[in-house]
Amino acid sequence: MDWRPPADPDKPVCPYRRNFTVDIKSHTPAAPFGGRDYGSGTRAVVPPQTLQSIKQTELVIRNPPLRTADPPAPRILKLSITEELAVVDGRGAQLAVCTIAPKVAGQATFQAVAKIYDPLYYSFPNKDVPSAPCDVTRDADIDYSREAAAYEHLQRIGQAGLFAPKYFGSWTFTIPIQIGETTQQRSVRLVLIENLPGPSIRELCLTSRAATFDEAYRLEILARVLDGNAKLLLKGINQRDLASRNVILVHPPNIQPAAQQQTFPRVVLIDYNISIIYEQTRRKISPFNGATLPPNPVELYWNNTQILMQFRGWIPAEWEDNPRLYQEWLSNRFGGKNMASYAPLRAKLEFYKWVA
Incomplete structure (x- = not known):
């Protein structure tokens, strides 16, 4: 039977627009997983029958991002979006230019691109087979784990800032969501990379x-x-x-x-x-x-x-x-x-x- 995403009145409009501001905390991503090379990882798989009977918002609330141990000395920064590069509901990871302000006096602000892995704005219908739903929570965790691992590796081999963008670490933040009469907090992961002033x-x-x-x-x-x-x-x-x-x-x-x-x-x-x-x-x-x-x-x-x-x-x-x-x-x-x-x-x- 063909599946279509159900009405989802609790799903908010994608918030990652100019003037969006949030405190972000340094985060340790899970080891890269997904696909034949990395394997399935520790992320639980949502059964297909559940995906076919659930709203995207409910799926995201029930299945938060993978939890990992906090870094030894977590940092907190203030992120403010100044320009939208690719902010589209259903796109997958959202891309925006940001000003990053340290919370410690005397430290300089800097500009970066935030790549935000928010499963609420991944495509719930499978892009290749729209009649089937995707586990967007697992997809977002896979993307984050693999991209963070890649940038950490590129930094170790001396390519970040050369053939690859500079890497400013992996981060997390919480964002409120209204479900009926209740306001809940949910976690979202992101990486910060160099803002590259040039065309593709x-x-x-x-x-x-x-x-x-x-x-x-x-x-x-x-x-x-x-x-x-x-x-x-x-x-x-x-x-x-x-x-x-x-x-x-x-x-x-x-x-x-x-x-x-x-x-x-x-x-x-x-x-x-x-x-x-x-x-x-x-x-x-x-x-x-x-x-x-x-x-x-x-x-x-x-x-x-x-x-x-x-x-x-x-x-x-x-x-x-x-x-x-x-x-x-x-x-x-x-x-x-x-x-x-x-x-x-x-x-x-x-x-x-x-x-x-």
């Missing part, structure tokens, strides 16, 4: 601004994306969603648009909620164990036509019709003398045979 590659493509950059410039940016991801793999983390929407280009401050083609931006890969950290998986084994150099992007992406789809509008259009041209670019860019920067190829690669 996807944004440049959708607004036709990509065409203002010459092909050599665009391909050098793509090369830096592939190289950066290869280095992350060597360091034990697989982001698993290499797409133009997740690559932000950050130019130095005060640089004029006309001068941007003469300087290459900082290339930043974001969005780690489906990433895996090999040492924390059930197998605890990386495909790159023992390697001292990153895998060569030639080998990683030789037959990866997803790159052609994900970076459409940034790459030459003829690559999609003739993937051999893409392979030739990979070979030229990462082969020859550049091969010394990467691990040796493990197999001979055959060029795509294109018929006109």
Whole structure:
């Protein structure tokens, strides 16, 4: 029988708008879980029959986020939203630019992006099969556990603030909700990351601004994306969603648009909620164990036509019709003398045979 979400009059409008203010407390996330690599974790699974007979608000109230031990010395900060980046009911994690003010006198305020894992604003209908409900409480906990673990790992390996955003820790707050005549408090988790003042590659493509950059410039940016991801793999983390929407280009401050083609931006890969950290998986084994150099992007992406789809509008259009041209670019860019920067190829690669 087809399922539809029941009327939910107690569900409040998504509150994470400009001027939303709340005190946040530092938090220790659960170990990453979910999926084949990490396993099911300790989060209880809500039975399908329960999901089909419950309102989203009731589901969220009954199933609060996983509890963990408090940090040794919890910190409390004041978060104030100043700009909405992606605040949409049903989206999943909400994204907003915030001012963060320490509660200790003399400490400076700073700006960050809050990624808020509030299950009340995840999509209750399954996005792939809308006639089935999702356990949004489990989904939010999975996203939080995996993304927090990823940013902590990126910080340890020295990539936070370089190829990945700076990381300002994982946090929790409480927010009131009115259920009938009763006001209750519920907990919500979030991470704070660097606010990156720049467009994604996807944004440049959708607004036709990509065409203002010459092909050599665009391909050098793509090369830096592939190289950066290869280095992350060597360091034990697989982001698993290499797409133009997740690559932000950050130019130095005060640089004029006309001068941007003469300087290459900082290339930043974001969005780690489906990433895996090999040492924390059930197998605890990386495909790159023992390697001292990153895998060569030639080998990683030789037959990866997803790159052609994900970076459409940034790459030459003829690559999609003739993937051999893409392979030739990979070979030229990462082969020859550049091969010394990467691990040796493990197999001979055959060029795509294109018929006109």
